Amino acid sequence: MAETRFFIVGGAGFIGSHLADRLVERGRVTVFDNLSVGRQAYLAGAIATGRCDLVEADASDLPALERAMAGHDAVFHLAANPEARHGLANPRLDLEQGTLATWNALEAARRCAVPRFVLASSGTVYGDTANACDEGALGALPISLYGASKLAGEALLSAFTACFGLRGWIFRFGNVVGPRGTHGAALDFLRKLAARPDALEVLGDGRQSKPYVHVEDCVDAVLFGFDHAADPLNVFNIAPDEVTTVARLAALCIAASPYPGTAIRYTGGDRGWPGDVPRSRLDPSRLAALGWRVRHSSDEAARRAVDALAREVFGAPVPPAEAP
Numbered sequence: 001m002a003e004t005r006f007f008i009v010g011g012a013g014f015i016g017s018h019l020a021d022r023l024v025e026r027g028r029v030t031v032f033d034n035l036s037v038g039r040q041a042y043l044a045g046a047i048a049t050g051r052c053d054l055v056e057a058d059a060s061d062l063p064a065l066e067r068a069m070a071g072h073d074a075v076f077h078l079a080a081n082p083e084a085r086h087g088l089a090n091p092r093l094d095l096e097q098g099t100l101a102t103w104n105a106l107e108a109a110r111r112c113a114v115p116r117f118v119l120a121s122s123g124t125v126y127g128d129t130a131n132a133c134d135e136g137a138l139g140a141l142p143i144s145l146y147g148a149s150k151l152a153g154e155a156l157l158s159a160f161t162a163c164f165g166l167r168g169w170i171f172r173f174g175n176v177v178g179p180r181g182t183h184g185a186a187l188d189f190l191r192k193l194a195a196r197p198d199a200l201e202v203l204g205d206g207r208q209s210k211p212y213v214h215v216e217d218c219v220d221a222v223l224f225g226f227d228h229a230a231d232p233l234n235v236f237n238i239a240p241d242e243v244t245t246v247a248r249l250a251a252l253c254i255a256a257s258p259y260p261g262t263a264i265r266y267t268g269g270d271r272g273w274p275g276d277v278p279r280s281r282l283d284p285s286r287l288a289a290l291g292w293r294v295r296h297s298s299d300e301a302a303r304r305a306v307d308a309l310a311r312e313v314f315g316a317p318v319p320p321a322e323a324p
Contacts (some may be wrong), residue, residue: 010079012038098149174239
């Protein structure tokens with residue numbers, strides 16, 4: 001039998017590179033990435049197996065996508081604006097790197113007759129609500145341009161599955177954290193500590209809380225859902241039941257840094273920036289019903305991620321993160 005051929009759009013980034021590490025165990029992998037955020041070094045292990053190739057190109061280039069995607073069996077689309085706040089300075093960013101890039105990937109899959117398409121989405125599609133959202137809870141609309149682009153991408157995949165016979169999977173992630181992280185609060189805090197260790201500025205009042213999911217759990221969940229869900233369109237949340245506060249995350253970062261005495265300075269307000277959802281909850285029961293649950297709680301995922309990112313930021317071993 002021919003080997004399964006997997007195509008990852010945005011596969012040199014944080015989650016994509018971890019996914020590539022796992023998919024090379026199953027078949028051949030092509031990573032399509034412009035390396036604007038991702039790094040070729042993140043793919044070193046996958047490429048070393050001889051089963052992973054990197055195509056350096058941009059998802060805005062439909063002909064390039066089509067040429068590279070031909071002959072593959074499944075597409076995993078992870079390319080997006082990596083930092084929701086960037087949309088405030090450039091309101092077109094999420095349209096181009098989110099919505100239009102997703103359409104390009106879907107259209108390339110249609111033209112190449114790739115039968116399966118996996119979309120990395122986000123809990124931001126549920127909007128500004130602190131309720132535990134299940135996959136049918138789309139009564140509230142997104143409040144960030146990032147969330148809007150993710151919801152638009154979901155709608156496009158739904159339409160492509162109905163109109164052109166693709167089989168689709170949508171995974172709505174909580175806050176994914178872990179080694180090779182390219183963005184997010186933990187990395188932001190650690191970089192701030194490296195630049196100015198006398199005080200750590202934290203946006204908001206510290207009471208913001210979200211479910212943190214370790215990248216290993218995230219990739220496990222994606223592959224489990226891909227293997228075990230066979231509807232024309234499958235939608236899953238990926239998150240633990242628990243949440244972690246921003247104050248807790250900041251304390252973990254300080255404890256994992258060379259500057260354990262650093263004070264935290266909160267800017268105040270109930271959210272970090274316009275479009276930020278201060279408290280979110282995702283109901284992971286649909287994947288649990290299929291037989292999969294996260295291995296790490298939100299606090300455990302945050303602690304493991306902070307330890308790994310602190311080693312990357314400070315370039316030397318630091319004590320494991322301990323915080324009150």
